Amino acid sequence: MNIWKPLVLILPVIVVTTGVVYADRDEREGEGRGWFSSFRLDVAPVTDPLYQEECGACHFAYQPGLLPERSWQKMMTQLDDHFGDNAELVEAKRQQIEAYLGTNAADHANYKRSKGFARSIKADEIVLRITDTLYFKRKHDEVPARLVTGNKDVGSYSHCAACHTDAAKGSYNEHEVRIPGVGRWDD
Amino acid sequence: MKYLIRLSALLVCITPLSLVANPVVEQLLQDYKQQSPDRPTAAKGKSLWVLAVRVQGVDEKRSCTRCHGDSLANDGQHAKTGKTIKPMSPIVNARRYTDAQKIEKWFRRNCKWTWGRECTADEKASFLLYLTTSTD
Known part of the structure; x- marks a missing residue:
């Protein structure tokens, strides 16, 4: 009988410390890696070769899960002035890419950061720049501009x-950040 | 020997068509020929390649070399995103000029960005002759 006594005493300690460890991880990883949430932490990687080829030729192929569907739709109808550049496509390819982006957009994706992006934009708002979303700003507000721009x-x-x-x-993930000329960036 | 090199260089310059062994480019040149009565040349292509134009509403003069750099054999760099653009010379980059759709797509985009208008068939043919034959 006496063997249970220390266990009963120790059990709350285990529970509390585990909670602390996980809470700490949540904080550091940016988004929750809770016990019951999915393990998909960030955003789904790009899978469409056409998108990778056509869009990735000029810039980083931003994952569809970084913006909601309405943003991609608007962007794909004004490719002749794509943030100042001409990015026109033949119609068949344009439609195919728009469909890929829409299906995998932030508001349809079951990924933590995608959900974060989608939630941070007002329902009646169409944001075209990922960097203009509240989620992006919140995640980068401690990074001084001199280290970036x-x-x-x-x-x-x-x-x-x-x-x-x-x-x-x-x-x-914050732990994977290496700022050129600066190095690691995890606080 | 030097004379021989110069002579062969000269021959290369005046017979650019013979160097175009690529069927994709040949076909495009045929198509452009039907669209324009002008006679495209590599020399014309070269001068157009470096021609800097100021488009209304743009605060800089732009030429092809703005992004593709001064040498066709070297990497270029996207003016805004900084992304590397692979060399334009098919001698160092064998994948160039092997897809007609891709060539047309980039002519369309880049002529508009650089000069503010689409290029004519004669200009495109001249570009192709220059790019596929030059050792610049």
Whole structure:
């Protein structure tokens, strides 16, 4: 009988410390890796070769799960002025890419960061720049501009892969950040 | 010997069509020929390649070399995103000029971005002759 006594005493300690460990991980990983939530932490990687080829030729192939469907739809109807560049496509390819982006958009994706992006945008708002979303701003508000826009090896907050070493896989974990000329960035 | 090199260089310059062994490019050149009575040349293509144009509403002069760089054999760099653009010369980049759709797509986009209009058939043919034959 006496063997249960220490166990009863120790049990709350185990529960509490485990909670602390997980809470800490939640904080550090940006989004929750709770016991009951899915293990898909960031955003789904790009899977469509046409999207990778056509869009990735000029810039980092931003994962569809970084913006909601309405944003992609609007963007895909104004490719002749794509943030100042001409990115026109033949209609068949344009439609195919728009469908891929729409289906995998942030508001349809079961990934933590996608949900974060989708939730951070007002329902009546159409944001075209990922960097304009509240979620993005919140995640980067501690990074001084001099390390990004003032850093010739980064240049812009739009260049995800300049610092997020696994961005191409859809992984934006803080521990993977290496800012050129600065190094690690986890506080 | 030097004379021989110069002579062969000269021959290469005046007979660009013979160097175009690529069927995709040949077909495109045929198509452009039907659209334009002008006679495209590699020399014309070269001068157009470096021609800097200022488009209304754009605060810089732009030429093809703005992104593709000064040498066809070297990497270029996207003006805005900084992404590497592979060399334009088919001598160092064998994948160039093997897909007609792709060529047309980039002519359309890049002529508009650089000059503010689409290129004519004669201009496109001249570009192709220059790009596929030059050792610049």
